[in-house]
Amino acid sequence: MSPTQPQSVPELQQAALEGAFGPLPGELAVTSAFWLHHTTRLAGSQVTYRNHYLLLRSGDAFGACSFEAGELPPDFCAEASGHTLDTLLRHESAPVRVAALDAYLGRVRPHRDAAEADTVTLPTGTPEERARARDAAVAGLLDIAPGAKVALIGVVNPLVAAIREQGGVPLPCDFNLRTTNWGDPVTDDMDQVLDAADAVVATGMTLSNGSFDRILEHCRKHALPLVVYAQTGSAVARAFLGAGVTALSAEPFPFSQFSADATALYRYRVGQA
Secondary structure (H helix, E strand, O other), rough: OOOOOOOHHHHHHHHEEEEOOOOHHHEEOEEEEEEEEEEEOOOOOOOEEEEEEEEEEEOOOEEEEEEEOOOOHHHHHHHHHEEEHHHHHHHOOOOHHHHHHHHHHHHHHOHHOOOOOOOEEEEOOOOHHHHHHHHHHHHHOOOOOOOEEEEEEEHHHHHHHHHOOOOOOOEEEEOOOEEEOOOOOOOHHHHHHHHHHHHHEEEHHHHHOOOOOHHHHHHHHHHOEEEEEEEEOHHHOOOOOOOOEOEEEEOOOOHHOOOOOOOOEEEEOOOOO
């Protein structure tokens, strides 16, 4: 069965359930499930990042989804191992569905085997060294015209700096931060920054909070470039390259912050052979 390009996450989910990308999800089981609460404050930073992740392993792939505190209890994992992916793709919790979809798509088409991906090796090193390498890899996907207003949905301070260095004007939006490292106000009104934007940079966390499809539709409607940087749902976001997403930094587990050893992320661009 040859899949058509999905236009939304529910369309992608349904296509996966119907076996459009290979084996039926009912034939693939989750071996292990992880619930992680993780905090980071890098040297010299005034910001402590607080993240919760669900990770589902199926075969040689890990599906990942971040979520807000209290959205998914730790005891979910007690019974998740052994379920088939079709069951979890139909789960009532959005983070569970996204993690299951990411595991499925990452298993049937691993990033490491994607000929069109530019593989970037994050070096062995300290958290600061690895974070700088990761942020530089993401910033390398930006192609901003001087004076362009760039909606940054999910604020990462080095991306604020990278947008400015390329002559762009960052419009930061985040649910959990109120200012950038430089004191720029951060709004929690996504529509406000989208309406003013000439380009958009968004985190994969928009998959878990339900805003990804709105961003995708806005960028398609207004022909805006959309760069996604994703630990959450990296294989899910990849499915929308050419259908709203123009570039992607995909970082499957283990994420840079969970390892001191060299790990890979994968950069995609529309039209890249």
